[in-house]
Amino acid sequence: MDSVDKFKRYRERMNSRILSGGNLGIKRFFALDSRAYEKGALDVKTKELLGLVASMVLRCNDCITYHVIRCVQEGVSDDQFFEALNVTLIVGGSITIPHIRRAVETLDQCREKQRSRGL
Amino acid sequence: MDSVDKFKRYRERMNSRILSGGNLGIKRFFALDSRAYEKGALDVKTKELLGLVASMVLRCNDCITYHVIRCVQEGVSDDQFFEALNVTLIVGGSITIPHIRRAVETLDQCREKQRSRGL
Amino acid sequence: MDSVDKFKRYRERMNSRILSGGNLGIKRFFALDSRAYEKGALDVKTKELLGLVASMVLRCNDCITYHVIRCVQEGVSDDQFFEALNVTLIVGGSITIPHIRRAVETLDQCREKQRSRGL
């Protein structure tokens, strides 16, 4: 199980635990969170790129991993990916570089999964 | 002169002053900053939306004003604009609301300018 | 009209404008935001203190003004207020001092209003 799979499993398990806590506000927030990335006037791919860039400049590794996975699923190309990372590097500065490392590492793991499934 | 025009003038004047300071690193950074939003694998409109969302979650009013103006120039519709703001609100929380107020105020000023020019 | 009243008016006007934008996600977030501070297992006063401290360490002046007003309405004493500010100063450091200045300025305006109404 690679780090992408470990993240997915941990995220799923803890989200269930949090929702089982019975707080209605948190439950509704989680619903709004999902809906924010659904197709509307902007398409899903653009919204996932927005989510990725927001996560990058706020420097949250788990959020970055999540949005990298989603961007790959939505067909973001490597060039598009690096251009989005360049925007985050310019806006957020060198302090984002450790997160660019993580984002690219996750991208490579996702591409590897795509290749192995494609065989 | 409304606040959008005041911002533009101040920004232009101070950027010239900063560049006149003779620091090569700063000068080159400013060049990279412009280039990051040019058309590449992602189009300019998408990149400006990325810049807007990054500025929103990092809560920088001057950066927000700049990217709202640019988004309007690139043809972002009101619905697209509000969807991008919704992503920032979800990612960044209620702490971004004062900046959503500013972004919408600037959007309204830009639309007003568009209408008055269109007559 | 003092700065507390100006803030209230601007906040009310722009919140109406934002909600008129027709984005359902934003509208629902605003509803969740209000409900988060309602009485539950924690009382309203404690929740407003939590909101104040969160706004202080995230350094958002408009959010601070809002929660100072609400804390005063919920009967937070000056000593309790300064102890909450001390927690923010310790957690967030001297970078929060300009916001402590604003918070105390707003507190003084609110106390002044209380006194003038009490006559």
Add this chain to the structure above:
Amino acid sequence: MDSVDKFKRYRERMNSRILSGGNLGIKRFFALDSRAYEKGALDVKTKELLGLVASMVLRCNDCITYHVIRCVQEGVSDDQFFEALNVTLIVGGSITIPHIRRAVETLDQCREKQRSRGL
């Protein structure tokens, strides 16, 4: 030894090391830090909740672990805990969710310790 115990041990060891460095300013800051959460006009439980919320919105996992442990010691109930997390989620947005996961994981470890001691 679970992650709560590991954290406690590491924290204790490194705090001793830092204080042995001989910097008087750091030593005095550590003393002020402890005192900020002592009983005053606000009770200890409220202050620990303030510390937890501040740590959550500033997204510092070690600080979160520390304040979760302290909140449990001060008798914060699960419902109160989740309401405080809801405030942080509303104020700080989805970027705080990975930290909510950690906070709840730590809470569960603390409750487990309480149960095993209670037998």
Add this chain to the structure above:
Amino acid sequence: MDSVDKFKRYRERMNSRILSGGNLGIKRFFALDSRAYEKGALDVKTKELLGLVASMVLRCNDCITYHVIRCVQEGVSDDQFFEALNVTLIVGGSITIPHIRRAVETLDQCREKQRSRGL
């Protein structure tokens, strides 16, 4: 009275007001804050540059104004000043540019004061 003088007056007035609030923790923090920039193993000029860079990347205009004034008093040259700003621009990204504008504006006001006094 220019904006540097206005800032100084407001800062002095509100700091007195805060200290009059009677919270011992806040009072002691203010004392530690002053001492952190006194001569030790590092000289005052270096410490003020550290304070400036910290304020820049954390993007606090009042803190920036304060440390620019102090850097000028400690004899930081324009070239040294711009090199420190370049470090902040690289580390913190374009989101710091509005604060670089403010820092340079304050620097120019301080230099103007130096010149007028020098006549």
Add this chain to the structure above:
Amino acid sequence: MDSVDKFKRYRERMNSRILSGGNLGIKRFFALDSRAYEKGALDVKTKELLGLVASMVLRCNDCITYHVIRCVQEGVSDDQFFEALNVTLIVGGSITIPHIRRAVETLDQCREKQRSRGL
């Protein structure tokens, strides 16, 4: 291989990977990043201290590890190091303490390496 060596290896490997991505903007940013710390009107040691303090208050562990290593190479003494950490603690508050722990742990590893090489 201790954590300092692991960090160096990971950093080197991923930086190569990122630069191999072919994005010109990112490549140029990395070049500007290196140049920002070269000798100019400020010496290298001062610039590395600025980089350390910026990394501390922005709370980025990888950046902290990098600048601690560089500060040690540039001859920063333990007393100077702790004074810089004190400035970050005052400016950034207790939320930086977990990063002070990491910085001191890295410092100790670097001193240990210096000693073992010196034999």
